[in-house]
Amino acid sequence: MKTIRTLSAALLLTSGLATGASAYKGETLAKDARITIEHAAEIAQKVRPGSITSRELEKKAGGSGLRFSFDIKGTDAKRYEVGVDAKTGEVLYNGLDDD
Numbered sequence: 001m002k003t004i005r006t007l008s009a010a011l012l013l014t015s016g017l018a019t020g021a022s023a024y025k026g027e028t029l030a031k032d033a034r035i036t037i038e039h040a041a042e043i044a045q046k047v048r049p050g051s052i053t054s055r056e057l058e059k060k061a062g063g064s065g066l067r068f069s070f071d072i073k074g075t076d077a078k079r080y081e082v083g084v085d086a087k088t089g090e091v092l093y094n095g096l097d098d099d
Contacts, residue, residue, distance in 0.1 A: 052070050052071070
C-alpha cells in the first residue's frame with residue numbers, strides 16, 4: 001500500500017510539471033489576477049504560436065495594470081513577447097522581443 005501511495009504522489013508531481021504548473025516570476029501577484037497563467041498562456045499562443053520560453057506576472061501600465069508576460073520562440077525562430085491582461089484576458093502586446 002505504501003508503494004502505491006508513493007507512486008501516486010510521484011505521478012501527480014510529474015503530471016503537474018508536464019503541464020507547466022511550476023513557479024514563475026511574480027507568482028505572488030496571482031491573488032489579484034482573474035485568470036490563471038495557464039489560461040493566459042493559451043491566449044498568448046493563439047495570437048503567437050510557438051514555444052513559451054519564460055513567463056511572468058508583473059504590474060505594468062496599460063490595461064488593468066496587472067499583466068502576464070510571455071517570451072515565445074515563434075515558429076519562425078524569432079523571439080516574441082506577448083502581454084495578456086491578468087484581469088480581462090485582453091492581449092495588450094504582441095511583438096518582437098527587444099531584449
